[in-house]
Amino acid sequence: MLKIENLHAEIDGKAILKGLSLTINPGEIHAIMGPNGAGKSTLSYVLSGRPGYEVTEGSVTFDGEDLLDKAPHERAAAGLFLGFQYPVEIPGVSNVQFLREALNAQRRLRGEEPLSGGDFLKRARVQADALGLSMDMLKRPVNVGFSGGEKKRNEMVQMGIIDPRLAILDETDSGLDIDALRTVGHGINTIMRKADKAVLLITHYQRLLDYVKPDFVHVLAAGRIVRTGGAELALELEREGYGAIAA
Ligand code: ADP
Ligand code: MG
Numbered sequence: 586m587l588k589i590e591n592l593h594a595e596i597d598g599k600a601i602l603k604g605l606s607l608t609i610n611p612g613e614i615h616a617i618m619g620p621n622g623a624g625k626s627t628l629s630y631v632l633s634g635r636p637g638y639e640v641t642e643g644s645v646t647f648d649g650e651d652l653l654d655k656a657p658h659e660r661a662a663a664g665l666f667l668g669f670q671y672p673v674e675i676p677g678v679s680n681v682q683f684l685r686e687a688l689n690a691q692r693r694l695r696g697e698e699p700l701s702g703g704d705f706l707k708r709a710r711v712q713a714d715a716l717g718l719s720m721d722m723l724k725r726p727v728n729v730g731f732s733g734g735e736k737k738r739n740e741m742v743q744m745g746i747i748d749p750r751l752a753i754l755d756e757t758d759s760g761l762d763i764d765a766l767r768t769v770g771h772g773i774n775t776i777m778r779k780a781d782k783a784v785l786l787i788t789h790y791q792r793l794l795d796y797v798k799p800d801f802v803h804v805l806a807a808g809r810i811v812r813t814g815g816a817e818l819a820l821e822l823e824r825e826g827y828g829a830i831a832a
């Protein structure tokens with residue numbers, strides 16, 4: 586599904602990713618862990634197409650097509666979803682408006698019919714119910730006045746409505762209490778643990794992996810993947826720290 590080969594990327598002329606390779610197949614959940622400054626967020630930004638990140642070498646394909654050639658909205662329409670540590674607030678735009686616009690823009694790009702208001706609300710209600718978010722919250726401006734936990738619940742509802750094929754979640758667990766962590770874990774498991782979908786979980790800590798069991802754990806250090814293992818590698822990292830493994 587996603588094939589990253591020998592990826593090199595820089596910001597302001599500073600090399601950050603230095604030969605990163607990673608293959609993600611449908612049905613797989615991958616975790617990337619690593620020390621601060623390793624390049625984890627840079628990887629998610631490069632994959633999302635954020636301006637300012639220059640790829641100097643290597644390739645990324647999604648379903649066999651060159652991902653780096655596509656604009657960010659085309660990547661989303663192709664089935665890529667990015668979740669971030671700090672969900673943005675959008676005053677004056679309700680969650681419902683925002684999500685219906687986003688979903689229908691993607692559907693148009695894929696040549697699918699846009700959803701009517703009624704059909705969209707049905708779909709939104711199913712996801713909100715599954716994640717325990719009230720429809721009242723969905724009618725409020727995006728994330729404005731939401732607690733940290735509510736923003737995360739909202740992000741999971743967004744993911745459920747958009748229904749992506751590959752979700753890349755960058756430190757989506759940081760700063761969460763146990764209840765919010767459980768919500769995120771439940772959201773990822775119910776929405777994304779399917780034979781035709783995949784997840785790339787970028788996290789500094791092992792604890793989210795208690796709720797979402799990864800098939801592969803990779804250690805990113807100094808811009809490259811220096812080690813790959815199964816779920817047990819995350820526990821080893823928690824015990825031993827990154828120093829010994831990433832050195
Ligand atoms: P991580 O997410 O693993 O903590 P990042 O991808 O955020 O790491 O950062 C990787 C490196 O890139 C760090 O050394 C950081 O200081 C540097 N970096 C990030 N953003 C910029 C920027 N806008 N300009 C220059 N250097 C940056
Ligand atoms: Mg960081």
Ligand code: MG
Nearest residue numbers: 625626627756
């Ligand atoms: Mg980061």
